[in-house]
Amino acid sequence: MPHINIAIDGPAGAGKSTVAKEVARQLGLLYVDTGAMYRGVAWLALNYGVSPEDEEALVQLLEKHPLCFERNGQGGLDIYHNNICINAELRRPDVSSLVSQLSVYPKVRAILTRWQQEFARNHSVVMDGRDVGTVVLPHADVKVYLTASLEERTRRRAEEFQAKGFDVSVDELRRSIEERDHRDSSRSVAPLKPADDAHCIDSTGKPVQQVVEEILALVERICR
Numbered sequence: 001m002p003h004i005n006i007a008i009d010g011p012a013g014a015g016k017s018t019v020a021k022e023v024a025r026q027l028g029l030l031y032v033d034t035g036a037m038y039r040g041v042a043w044l045a046l047n048y049g050v051s052p053e054d055e056e057a058l059v060q061l062l063e064k065h066p067l068c069f070e071r072n073g074q075g076g077l078d079i080y081h082n083n084i085c086i087n088a089e090l091r092r093p094d095v096s097s098l099v100s101q102l103s104v105y106p107k108v109r110a111i112l113t114r115w116q117q118e119f120a121r122n123h124s125v126v127m128d129g130r131d132v133g134t135v136v137l138p139h140a141d142v143k144v145y146l147t148a149s150l151e152e153r154t155r156r157r158a159e160e161f162q163a164k165g166f167d168v169s170v171d172e173l174r175r176s177i178e179e180r181d182h183r184d185s186s187r188s189v190a191p192l193k194p195a196d197d198a199h200c201i202d203s204t205g206k207p208v209q210q211v212v213e214e215i216l217a218l219v220e221r222i223c224r
């Protein structure tokens with residue numbers, strides 16, 4: 001297959017990562033989870049006690065303690081800090097609560113956007129996030145905007161947390177997702193919104209494989 005970039009954006013819990021991973025696997029492309037990079041910044045801030053309100057300190061933190069990425073056996077990227085894989089840490093509830101606060105900062109976004117664009121230049125990718133089709137890869141070959149109802153997204157996230165052994169209240173989770181949606185879509189820099197040329201897919205009530213097939217059909221139609 002020629003060099004190809006697929007962008008999948010949407011709100012928390014829409015099923016982006018599950019679907020993007022599977023599309024990447026079936027097409028043999030690299031899966032890049034941009035949310036994990038923002039989570040990496042939140043994890044660093046918590047780990048080093050840097051205030052989430054201090055943009056400059058966060059930029060310095062990223063320069064002093066860079067995150068490293070390595071392709072893993074599942075076609076995605078593992079994130080390392082000081083030679084330790086921190087993937088599992090990035091899903092912690094305290095990281096999830098902090099991350100959208102940090103992702104409003106233009107200087108933080110500029111650094112992460114550069115990393116993401118470099119991956120897309122050097123590899124054919126399926127990249128998921130909030131601003132991939134609008135800002136990171138405005139010329140992506142295929143753009144998908146994936147949504148699902150708030151109820152369904154809350155249920156999926158609750159199941160994810162429970163499977164990892166985190167004890168969460170569903171009402172609290174719904175509130176935190178709503179808050180995160182609001183922050184992600186109302187920020188002035190790179191807000192969450194569909195690109196003008198994105199294909200919108202509502203995954204409410206749809207099995208993963210059905211969404212994957214819809215995207216593969218789009219890829220086939222557009223990139224053939």
Ligand code: DC
Nearest residue numbers: 034035036038099100103129130131
């Ligand atoms: O997809 P996720 O839940 O892991 O993303 C975590 C947070 O990172 C999300 O609330 C907003 C931020 N984010 C972003 O601002 N831009 C992206 N491209 C990806 C994630």
